[in-house]
Amino acid sequence: MNTVGAALAAAVGFAAVAAAAGMWLPLRARVPVAGACTAALGAAGLAAGVAALGGRTWSADLPDLLPLAGVHLAVDALSGVFMAVAGAVVLAVGVYGIGYAGGHDLSSRGVQAVLPGFALTLILVPAAASVSTFLALWELMALTSLALVVAEHRQRSAVREAGLWYAVMTHMGLVLLLVGLAWFAAGAGGESFPALRAGAAAMSPTARNSVFVLAGLGFASKAGMVPLHAWLPRAHPEAPSHVSALMSAAMVNLGVYGIIRLGLDLLGGGPRWWWWLVLATGAVSAVYGILQAAVATDLKRLLAYSTSENLGLVLVGVGAAGMFNAAGDRPLAALALAAALLHTVNHAAFKALLFCAAGSVLHATGLRDLDKLGGLRARMPVTAGLFAVAALGAVALPPGNGFTSEWLLLQALMHGLAVPGVSTAIVLPVAVAAIALSAGLAAAVFVKALGVGFFARPRSTQAAGAHESPPTMLAGMGLLALACAALALAPGALAPGLVRAGAAAGLSDVRPVSGEGLQLRLTQVSGSLWPLWIAGALAVMMAAVSGLTRGLSRRRRRTQARLWDCGGGAPTPRMAYTATSFAEPLQRVFDDVLAPEQDVDVTPVRESAYLVERVRFHSRVPDRIEHRLYRPVLNGLSNLGIAARRLATGSVHAYLGYGFCTLVTLLVVLAVMQ
Amino acid sequence: MSGAGAAAVVAQVVGVIAGAPLLAGLMRQVRARMEGRAGAGVGQPWRDLRKLLRKEPITAAGTGPAFRLAPLLLVDTTAVVAALVPLASTDTPVSDRADLIVVVAVLALGTVVLALAGLDTGTAFGGMGASREMTVAALVEPTILLSVFALSIPSGSTNLAAIVSGAVDDPARLASPAGLLAAAALAVAVLAETGRLPVDNPSTHLELTMIHEAMTLEYSGPDLALVELGAQMRLTVLLGLLVSLFAPWGIATTASWGALALALVLLAVKVTVLGAVLAAAEVFWAKVRLFRVPELLAGSFLLALLAVAASFFLNGK
Amino acid sequence: MSDSAYTQLLDLACGAFLLAAVVVLWRRDLATAVRVFALQGLALAAVAALLGAHEHRWDLLAVAAGIGVLRAWALPALMRRALAAGGEARESQPLVNVTASLLTAAALTLLAYAVSRPLVALNPTPATRALPVGLAVALIGFFILVTRRRALSQVVGFLLLDNGITAVAFLAASGVPLIVELGVSFDVLLAVLVLRILTTRMRAVFGHTDIDDLRELHD
């Protein structure tokens, strides 16, 4: 029972204690104790992940725990990455939850008991080593997260609708997963992952392709990829913020883990078109997600779409890794996979912090709409500062942590041309363009979120009445900010772990990335990134420039003055740019992709049609894919339902007749088919 | 190596800081002469900066740290880029850290911080400028990164020193279609990034047509000096980058003092010529409506994509 | 008991079994239907007894006796009491006229033979060769359920279906374990009780037991 096993056991123990505390302790003690135990659970998960990243593998079989097939657990470096990420996020969110759950009705027994369960499943899913264990934990995760998503349904009716969407789509994904993995287990003649690995080669290509596509669709919908992303921008805004932080920073990564484990490790790579599909979905999700984020005015909906974008970038990395592996260039594949994993870690850090900050804004003002916020920097300086740190990570610019992984991803794609084949020559530039566009738009999105949301003056009474969040929330967010800073300045520390994870996923053991300044050493690729040096240079140069200007300028006393109002009287907060107006140029540039809807209704005065009493303008940017894809499907189903209702005539004979006819036709078919 | 290399870095930074206003003055002078005016002389920008440094700094009520730090960060990021980019010599202590993607990202950081400052004032013009600036910056990003991709193919790395020394070794690479296409794409991207004429008119007075200028309406005194210096330095560094990428003759590849001095002189000449050509060309251009800018950027994106395709299909890497 | 006698008796029993089902389909009069159903119960008991004797398994004989008691005497008695409680004795105009139903019964029997050919090929003993008969009776029972209007004929159809299934069980695998047999029989008994209560309530409400009046169960 090496450190990984001990840590996991501790995690399970803490989860049990936390759940017990959540259920039975009185209200006042319940939230702190449950929160503390959840944080300890996260710490244990983090320890397990880091130990696994250090190279220690561990496996365990508990035959009697799950009735038929028993529980098989195995932890290697690849699952270590995702366990460490989940553990760290659970640790921070556990601490944050103590302060956040105080308000709303999140301190009820149900929520406080289910949260540790959800956190535990997040840590255990990467450790599953057999199809039945994996599916059991996956379903447990889906159920607990659903219970948490609808935690606030008494307050807002939209929560119920979001919960419905979330439940239906997660379980449709589970069905796909179930069919895919069952087919795989049947084809490979074994249920545990080692058996699957052994049997995968013997399976027929059609079986392998359909297993990958089916299970891949299930995992892609969990990762929020575009055609199946509709639940993400609905569930995240309605879920309590610390739950959506957990979901966005840890749960969606498991979709990526699934694709890597299934595609690269269990199925052993597969043909090139698989990975072209993964890359294409990732790129399309990245661009579409960030476009929707650019025009979103609800802060948490914006962050949810940004999750879809970042996961898209990760899948571009995974797709590239698969393509290079399929073309035989294993070191480059290891590099692309390392980039994808590093971006997953970075995204988890800054996205969790963003959601926690959005939660503390919601906690303080009760608002999520950026158009009504504003002026929070003066009233909530610490939250604004932490949001800025996370936004710096999210815009993927140098001192931030998002930049290191995006740089690595671009290096992997840019040096993919050495791989023979025309398809890579066409796919890679388009992928680089997609990443670049999404990075550019991400910058616009987070300037909007930070600038419109926090700066200038408040545009509503609630925003004006905002107050700083309680200390535990700030502590939770502080932990995440430290993680962001550490990842930004010293990503090299993660390099050996990522290389081991790549090897565990079946790629080469050549060390593409080395630590100490995140150098790149490959046969035809050379390049190095010195994030610490860049941050240092920026700081030194800043000091020099400010010293120089202070020295040269004659009048040093700063005077306060009113804003320049073109002489027409003090500008009211309503004149400032809101999220909608900020996004208007982008919306107009991409209007054929976004298809915004605007309706103006004019109510004339009763006496004469020429005198207008009131003009109401309403503009909305619907999610076009939902309109084009989901609505027809739902309409089709409801028409089918209506048609089926006509069958129910009420006569017993008709019903018996239907049964009889189907039986007879089936028998005829059976007879004919012999 | 370190003596001459370090000197090269210092020379580059000082050269860019000192030379940027002169280049701006020269461009205004060329433009004035072509418009028949006498022009205010090349030293006018320096006089403006000196006067602004003497004036009283005013901070608008209700603005936060973003408003105060943005001018510093704008000059700071451009100065760090000036240190990184191999304008005068490719063999400097920082040349292995000069990655083209890092350079592009550091410049983008300056744009983002200035946009945040525009929003921080809370005035209508600040928000408008920030929104337009971020839209243009978001649309320029694909073009720049694809031209970086095209440039990195022949030398196998995105490290600037490797690209430039590679270009110095075999100049045929620059005449190849890939090189020309990448140059055209990067040129349009530089115009958009620095807010020159087709995209944004730097010398406009009508607030509604501004992009870059609208964010800085609230600055005065030393802050305004830094903002103007930052804009001019950004133009100089990017023109220098274009010159060292596509006309690298005379750049010092060895760390000898003589080569360094020659390289500095040649750099100044080349950037001056390029600035004059840009100023002359601007006389013929008019500012494009904001919603025709995406067409311009889409065109340059296509050029960059063709550059990548050309470099792949032609030399059959 | 010599093999040839055993096979002849078995075929005789199965023939009677199938014939009873056809006669129930043919005759519209409910009393005769119940009587013929009792005969079919006896035929089924005979099949079970023959199998038990042939394979010298005493539990089978006990099961055969149980079936005989239940399906030849108990269920018909219950149905006769329901008939005696009043109401019409004849089946009103069924949905499918008698000739068409007889032709359908023929088609169903052919279908049963076609479908069970692979089953018989598995282990061609005299018992399994008669398997299609059980399947045909089950299908005919289902057909009666679908096409007849009277509640009582529905009961008869249901019981025919069950007899068919039990016959298939016996012929294919010489009977199901005792426990399963007991369970099934008990279910059948319960079903008949429920249906009997249904008929009495229908008669109380509608005055007749025509199924078509149960129309409210739709939107």
Place this chain on the structure above:
Amino acid sequence: MSLLRKIRDTGRVAEPAPPRPEQEPPAAARELGGSVQVRHVDAGSCNGCEIEIGAAFGPVYDAERYGARLVASPRHADVAMVTGPVTRNMAEPLRRTVAAMAQPRLVLAVGDCAMNCGEFAGGYGVEGAVGDVVPVDVSVAGCPPEPDKIVAALRSVTGR
């Protein structure tokens, strides 16, 4: 290319610079050191002075060669070039504009209306001359003043 040929043919349009005005620049202008950014404020003018100011910054008189430049925001400006009598509704905006300018700042009153309400003296809508609303440092007489007088006034501020 016809534009290029036109540029070559027209050549320099700006007239040779007249000698520098010998009067001392006002106290506040000494720190400007040859670079003046001007913010034009129309406080109720009949637009005659605006045309002349336009001519002053045009190619012929070319006030820019002496270091003067029109800017959009008073924050950037050193000189507020005010034209026309100050009407009642422009009084407060004019005060706010001058207050928004960073020290050292000057006010340049252009035209008779700015100096002493000119034609519109005593009008019911007129608050007074520019001098009554904000302290004036330099003033240019004339209705409208010739462009070279405006350029001379600007040169007295820039000192070039």
